[in-house]
Amino acid sequence: MPATLIIGTQWGDEGKAKVIDYLSNDMDIVVRYQGGSNAGHTVKVDGNTYVFHLIPSGILYPDVICVLGAGMAIDPEAFFNELQSLELKNIQYKDRLRVADNAHILLPHHRLMDQKSEENLGDNKIGTTKRGIGLCYADKVARVGIRLADIYTDSFYTKRLPHLIENKNILLEKIYGIEPLKISEVSDYLKEYAEKFQKYVVNVSYYLNMELGSAKKVMLEGAQGTMLDLDYGTYPFVTSSNPTTGGAIIGSGINFQFIENVIGITKAYVTRVGEGPFPTEIMGADADHLRKLGNEFGATTGRPRRVGWFDVEIIRHSARVNGLHSIVLTKLDILDSFESIKVAVGYELRGKRISYFPSSDYDNIRVLYEEYPGWNEPIHECKNYGDLPKNAKKYITALEKFCGVPIKLISVGPSRESTLVKNKS
Numbered sequence: 157m158p159a160t161l162i163i164g165t166q167w168g169d170e171g172k173a174k175v176i177d178y179l180s181n182d183m184d185i186v187v188r189y190q191g192g193s194n195a196g197h198t199v200k201v202d203g204n205t206y207v208f209h210l211i212p213s214g215i216l217y218p219d220v221i222c223v224l225g226a227g228m229a230i231d232p233e234a235f236f237n238e239l240q241s242l243e244l245k246n247i248q249y250k251d252r253l254r255v256a257d258n259a260h261i262l263l264p265h266h267r268l269m270d271q272k273s274e275e276n277l278g279d280n281k282i283g284t285t286k287r288g289i290g291l292c293y294a295d296k297v298a299r300v301g302i303r304l305a306d307i308y309t310d311s312f313y314t315k316r317l318p319h320l321i322e323n324k325n326i327l328l329e330k331i332y333g334i335e336p337l338k339i340s341e342v343s344d345y346l347k348e349y350a351e352k353f354q355k356y357v358v359n360v361s362y363y364l365n366m367e368l369g370s371a372k373k374v375m376l377e378g379a380q381g382t383m384l385d386l387d388y389g390t391y392p393f394v395t396s397s398n399p400t401t402g403g404a405i406i407g408s409g410i411n412f413q414f415i416e417n418v419i420g421i422t423k424a425y426v427t428r429v430g431e432g433p434f435p436t437e438i439m440g441a442d443a444d445h446l447r448k449l450g451n452e453f454g455a456t457t458g459r460p461r462r463v464g465w466f467d468v469e470i471i472r473h474s475a476r477v478n479g480l481h482s483i484v485l486t487k488l489d490i491l492d493s494f495e496s497i498k499v500a501v502g503y504e505l506r507g508k509r510i511s512y513f514p515s516s517d518y519d520n521i522r523v524l525y526e527e528y529p530g531w532n533e534p535i536h537e538c539k540n541y542g543d544l545p546k547n548a549k550k551y552i553t554a555l556e557k558f559c560g561v562p563i564k565l566i567s568v569g570p571s572r573e574s575t576l577v578k579n580k581s
């Protein structure tokens with residue numbers, strides 16, 4: 157059976173979770189493949205709001221198995237807190253959760269180091285979520301990380317862990333001014349979580365490829381978005397993993413040939429949280445207005461999100477990097493009251509027209525805009541594509557033409573029902 161991949165095409169918070177929840181009805185397994193508790197994925201169903209950080213957004217369907225993939229940085233405290241909040245909302249998860257044995261464990265000192273490192277960067281700070289993500293992945297790449305599988309072997313505690321901690325303590329004390337770690341305390345911490353995690357741990361690549369081979373339908377859930385990708389985003393103002401298609405293959409361990417459908421989630425305007433380039437950013441009162449209409453405040457940190465006009469160049473970049481087959485356009489309803497709507501249709505870099513997203517020199521980008529008339533009426537109750545006002549359809553058709561990717565679904569509200577299938581009026 158083919159796998160479906162869901163990717164954020166902008167700087168995150170595109171409404172991925174809403175779409176994943178909507179599409180999960182048809183799935184057997186939903187897999188998060190990268191990131192950690194930096195993600196904030198909001199699902200609204202029957203008047204209830206759920207915000208997921210580590211748990212895949214398919215969890216609300218009682219028959220869907222949810223998997224935390226190998227590409228993730230898993231903070232045990234955040235994970236078990238999230239399970240508790242599922243219990244409080246009466247969501248049964250016990251037989252439906254799997255965690256990759258080669259996922260990395262994020263430890264409390266990663267969080268402390270993230271905070272310190274942001275302080276030390278001063279004006280150059282990244283604006284991270286301070287969840288320790290970058291520091292956990294740094295250990296992974298430096299080959300001094302700890303994976304779930306490690307904490308079940310005796311030799312890890314006797315041989316590798318003491319060595320890892322002695323080295324980490326040099327860094328913690330001398331560079332970060334953080335209390336050194338005690339080997340026995342870290343060891344106890346990991347042993348306690350080893351027991352708690354045990355019932356969920358799987359060899360994820362084996363498990364998922366077997367399930368796909370026996371006709372199970374799998375959806376891969378990205379966190380963050382393409383412009384936050386470590387390699388294809390606005391480096392260094394990015395996250396420390398790969399939310400793009402390449403990251404989905406690595407982070408899930410599935411045979412790439414199973415992936416038949418890559419869906420890009422794209423907001424009808426753009427937002428970004430944290431520092432870094434944002435060519436179509438809107439400032440001042442207009443920004444406050446759009447932020448308020450869209451309730452653009454971080455689902456993880458509560459920070460106000462920066463807002464801007466739809467940027468075709470980043471979606472074309474996203475389509476190239478990810479191999480998008482289609483787009484789901486979200487939050488179109490937020491533009492209901494605008495007289496006219498700007499769309500960035502291209503860039504000039506130092507006076508020359510370019511047709512790619514540059515890797516630096518962002519201050520010298522000049523954005524070329526076109527304006528589209530607004531529709532000035534509420535659309536959140538539309539049930540079919542044909543119900544949308546003429547100008548809303550014109551806006552969608554223009555985006556589709558500029559981006560070169562078909563828009564197949566349109567979201568006009570946070571609930572499952574507020575989802576329109578294009579071409580079926």
Ligand code: GDP
Nearest residue numbers: 169170171172173174197198487567568569570
């Ligand atoms: P994610 O990180 O990509 O899953 O997105 P977030 O959950 O961080 O942010 C998206 C926000 O927009 C959430 O509060 C959703 O409930 C909400 N949302 C999603 N789609 C729509 C939509 O079409 N219209 C409106 N008004 N809200 C939406």
Ligand code: IMO
Nearest residue numbers: 168169194195196283284285379380395429430
């Ligand atoms: P979802 O999955 C929006 C941003 C942070 C910061 C940068 C690096 O909800 O779309 P990190 O803590 O990852 O080291 O921070 O990435 N960021 C997000 N922005 N949505 C997210 O996730 C994000 N996860 C990280 O704000 O700019």
Ligand code: MG
Nearest residue numbers: 169196197455
């Ligand atoms: Mg989010």
